[in-house]
Amino acid sequence: MIAMLSIQESLTVLVVDDQAVPRLLARAALESLGHRVLESADPEGAVRLFMQSRPDLILLDVEMPGHDGYWVARQIRAAEQGGWTPILFLSGRNGDEEVWRGIEAGGDDFLSKPITTTLLSAKLRAMQRLLVMRAKLLERSEELRAANAQLRELSTHDALTGLCNRRAIDERLHQEIAACRREGQPLSLALLDIDHFKRFNDSAGHVAGDACLKQVSQLLTDACLRPRDLAGRYGGEEFALILPLTPRSGAMTYARALLRTLARAAIPHPDSPVAPNVTLSGGLTTCVPDEATTAEGLLLRADDALYQAKAKGRNRFFSYEMQLDTEEQLHQNSRL
Incomplete structure (x- = not known):
């Protein structure tokens, strides 16, 4: 003052x-x-x-x-x-x-x-x-x-989790596409869902559901180790991760580590057919942006990969470019 x-x-x-x-x-x-x-x-x-x-x-x-x-x-x-x-x-x-x-x-x-x-x-x-x-x-x-500044914070951040909201994610994604295009560097994007979150809310109640969202949000925040990594809440139980300078193999390694971290957190899920604890499904897409690269295109590819991860049984990430999920890659690596 x-x-x-x-x-x-x-x-x-x-x-x-x-x-x-x-x-x-x-x-x-x-x-x-x-x-x-x-x-x-x-x-x-x-x-x-x-x-x-x-x-x-x-x-x-x-x-x-x-x-x-x-x-x-x-x-x-x-x-x-x-x-x-x-x-x-x-x-x-x-x-x-x-x-x-x-x-x-x-x-x-x-x-x-x-x-x-x-x-x-x-x-x-x-x-x-x-x-x-x-x-x-x-x-x-x-x-x-x-x-x-407070208004800006409220307009760009999710009130419940403190993560960037969809508006801020879209804005940042446009910025990173432009930056990685200039640098000639790869950019990875992930969209991820908490598996069977509706059943979580129906069984445990919305207060417990909000607590679960906060725990997962903190886990995603902690997983953003580099200055340009960004975690955001895309809506409901859906999240986004923007990972500049991350090639597709690195994105898959990152995704496996994220799933292991979530498993160690052991957040109980009262009614999941996948596992006794909360799990995530995610879709990955990676590119070195060029003039034809758009935020909308990346989001569509990540969303399609997310759909594939769910179709393959959930609790995994699927790479759009590699046409491979984290479970399959883990098995392939173990055979090498």
Whole structure:
């Protein structure tokens, strides 16, 4: 939360003037009003002191040897990078041209020399009001940013499991197709279902069903070991895995490891004809994307492979390209 400035609070004021007497008078007036004073007698030193101390307000003499006050103001504005520190120019000249040059350089107001405590107090109060208004605006902007981030989170993540939702999966899949196309690297996609989840809900109830979905979601999240791997809830008991830089053989190895991890978790299924514990069926598709590759095409192939995995008895993954499921591949490997 941004700290709010009260109009009654004291300020740290940087006084910049090459002449000692005007600096002394300004210090006396400011301290009588309860403000803390920093002083600089030269333009370059003023910029350095500003960078070191970040004062709340600057009283800046216009006429100085070498660089004038307008130069100092421009340096300070460039150094703030989006911030804003009120600058009051001090000058014996206050014609229209001088005011215009001051505003162009980044100043906010003019005070004619010699300054009076009464006028200085009024100007400072006006600047304090602007500082308070800016702090409030920044606070509201921060609240809006946080609200937008929360809205973005809600719009891209599933409320129950915390996984990416279908919208986010589709968006990420388009991004990874483009990235793998540029890189000339393989991309694997898996769609997977919890086997006989309706029977789970009918037997154990929807509260237990939600708990099961959360457990499986955490397992899928933990299985995403690389930064670009993504697990998402595609809908109901259906999930998606996006696995960039994963060839088809690697995807099958990944799928077998995932099934073993789920088996070790031993989440009881009260009414499954497949196994006493929760199992998954999944469809895999892998390609090195080219200009003809689309997210819709990958999803259709993964969905077709998922259908094949279910038709072959569930509790397995089927690869669309290899036309092989994890059980068959395991048996083939054992014969080698």
